Amino acid sequence: MxxxxxxxxxxxxxxxxxxxxxxxxxxxxxxxxxxxxxxxxxxxxxxxxxxxxxxxxxxxxxxxxxxxxxxxxxxxxxxxxxxxxxxxxxxxxxxxxxxxxxxxxxxxxxxxxxxxxxxxxxxxxxxxxxxxxxxxxxxxxxxxxxxxxxxxxxxxxxxxxxxxxxxxPYRFEISENKQKREEKLILYQGSVNMGRGIEDIVAALPFISNALFVIVGDGYLMKELHLMVQNSNVAEKVIFKGKMDPKKLSIYTQLADLGISIEENLGLNYYYALPNKLMDYIQAGVPVLVSDFPEMRNIVKKYKVGETLKSREPEELAQQINRMLNDEEQIQKWKENLKTAAIELCxxxxxxxxxxxxxxxxx
CATH class of the missing domain: 3.40.50.2000 (Glycogen Phosphorylase B;)
Structure with a gap:
């Protein structure tokens, strides 16, 4: 040098x-x-x-x-x-x-x-x-x-x-040979901390059919979250993967059917957030459900790659997720739009x- x-x-x-x-x-x-x-x-x-x-x-x-x-x-x-x-x-x-x-x-x-x-x-x-x-x-x-x-x-x-x-994220090629699974995968990746909306998904799981909730990450909420999963009798529907190397994570993200980024409005830091996990989902070709906050809403509306959250009430949230996981015509539209978004957002x-x-x- x-x-x-x-x-x-x-x-x-x-x-x-x-x-x-x-x-x-x-x-x-x-x-x-x-x-x-x-x-x-x-x-x-x-x-x-x-x-x-x-x-x-x-x-x-x-x-x-x-x-x-x-x-x-x-x-x-x-x-x-x-x-x-x-x-x-x-x-x-x-x-x-x-x-x-x-x-x-x-x-x-x-x-x-x-x-x-x-x-x-x-x-x-x-x-x-x-x-x-x-x-x-x-x-x-x-x-x-x-x-x-x-x-x-x-x-x-x-x-x-x-x-x-x-x-x-960096651009990468998405595998077209995704393994067919009987159950759909709902993915959250990132810090497992206050206000990330993870508890809302767990509360909605009893009303979500034929799907698993996968949590990739760690944080101080982990112990409380394990307890909530047990008390809600949804342990068989939740998979905790812990922290994952970014290169391995980018491959794993592609397996998901829906990416979650439904932060709560706990101050301007969350309200103005443009989470990297949202960009990771898009790059991996995964439709997204996000909070109706300015930055996330703008991305979802501009590129038409998913939906903004309608309600945190468990049954209403489950209804929205069930529809997003099973509307095949809409899923195909999102998939095509995700390809365009991934080229720009890299x-x-x-x-x-x-x-x-x-x-x-x-x-």
Missing amino acids: KNNTPRITIAVISDLNTDQRIQKIATSLQNNLGQVTVICRKLRHDNPTYEYNVRRIRLLFNKGFKFYAAFNIRLFLKLLIQPSDIIVSNDADTLLPCYYVSKLKRCKLVFDSHEIMSEVPEVIHRPAVQKFWRWIEQKYIPKIHYKYTVCKSLQNYYKSGFEVIRNV WENEEKILLKLYREVLH
Whole structure:
């Protein structure tokens, strides 16, 4: 590697192993612009092989104030000794150390906003915590010249010069030889946390005929969800797959008959969301049922690849799902529309916007 190759350091607090957005961005920058290093936290199930460098922070705490404080202190120290021409902060929970180290080292700073930290469900009912994140958003984000986010609604929310780079998957060929099954598959993939609508599907399962509900992912709601499945007597209709490697997941997603993304309105973070799982379903050729929120509604209506949620009441939700799983004429229309949508909603297109932005940073 030449000495004049730009050195790009990406700071992220999420699980790198399942954070497909960070993986795609790091790979695109590594392959096209410079030497990339991702600084992230150390986890038990870490994947040791990436195309770019990875520096891991080992922590004693996994959640709460101590976790955030310890991570940010360690991140600050790591960034100080890491050679960097560009530092990339992912979300407000990495912003303070990235901002101050970029000033100390006189290097460029880029901000990548996946979500509104002051509006995540875990903090909207904790005024002091919410006030802290809002203070960071209002004090520091406007000072950053180069920044991008995942959708138009978040761009409008911040109102301070954000580019939009959507979190979409790479293009891949869909297998035309899907194994015929007696039961249809309803799929949820992603974090198993508050407000994702997973409990609504479980509550509707007694009224859904000839279908299994597959949950791919993990989160703090898992124990409660297992208990709900048992108490609702639907254990034979629910399959928990746990976390899955993104490459394996993209193949598994194709098996589904319906993809679920029915988040609840627990603050602007969910209301403005354009979940990557929605894009994964589309790329895999799977019709979708989504919340009637701006970004998801726009995608479903523009490309005609599914429906928006009509009701969370169990029997009414089951009626909508039963119809979506069994209306063969409509399913075929969705399938054709999904092919068109997948060509447009792919990382190969978003990567061009990403690289253009970073080339501007470097000049």
